[in-house]
Amino acid sequence: MLTTQLSGLLQRIATSEEENMEETARLLAQAAAGQGNIYFAAFGEMKSISINAQFAAEPFPSFQVWTSDVQLTSADRIWIITRSSANSEAITLAEKLAADFIPFSVLASEPASEENKLSTLAYTYISLKLTKGLLPAEDGSRIVLPYALSTMFVYEAVKMKLDEILFGEE
Numbered sequence: 001m002l003t004t005q006l007s008g009l010l011q012r013i014a015t016s017e018e019e020n021m022e023e024t025a026r027l028l029a030q031a032a033a034g035q036g037n038i039y040f041a042a043f044g045e046m047k048s049i050s051i052n053a054q055f056a057a058e059p060f061p062s063f064q065v066w067t068s069d070v071q072l073t074s075a076d077r078i079w080i081i082t083r084s085s086a087n088s089e090a091i092t093l094a095e096k097l098a099a100d101f102i103p104f105s106v107l108a109s110e111p112a113s114e115e116n117k118l119s120t121l122a123y124t125y126i127s128l129k130l131t132k133g134l135l136p137a138e139d140g141s142r143i144v145l146p147y148a149l150s151t152m153f154v155y156e157a158v159k160m161k162l163d164e165i166l167f168g169e170e
C-alpha cells in the first residue's frame with residue numbers, strides 16, 4: 001500500500017509541477033552559466049537535500065549552502081526548500097531576497113495561492129502536493145508524510161533539466 005501511495009504522490013508531482021520544475025531549472029541555470037552560485041536555503045528535514053547536493057556522486061552545479069552570513073549578488077540564485085510555506089525563516093528570507101531583487105525559487109508542500117506568501121514572492125514555486133499523511137492509521141488519522149523523499153524526487157528532476165540546459169545532457 002505504501003508503494004502505491006508513494007507512486008501516486010510522485011506521479012501527481014511529476015504531472016502537475018513539470019512546468020514549474022523546468023522553470024526552476026532555468027532560473028538556477030542563470031547562476032551556473034554566469035558568475036553566480038546556486039544557494040540552497042533548506043530548513044528542517046529538508047537540509048537532507050543540501051547534504052545530497054553537496055556530497056552526491058553527481059554534484060549539483062555551482063552549489064553552495066546558504067547561511068545568513070552569505071553576501072549574495074545579483075548573479076546568485078537561491079532555492080528555498082521548506083516543508084511548510086508558513087515557515088517564518090523561509091518567509092523572512094524570501095522577503096529580503098524580493099526586496100534586494102535577487103531571483104529565487106521555492107519548494108514547499110502547500111499549493112500556490114494568494115494566501116501562500118512564499119508562492120506570491122517567488123519567481124518560481126513548486127508544490128509537493130503533500131497536505132496529509134499517505135496512509136490511514138487504525139485511529140482514523142493519516143500517517144506517513146514523506147516530505148524529504150518527495151523533495152528528493154523534485155531535486156533530481158530539476159537537476160536533470162539543469163544538466164540538460166548547461167551541458168546538453170539528458
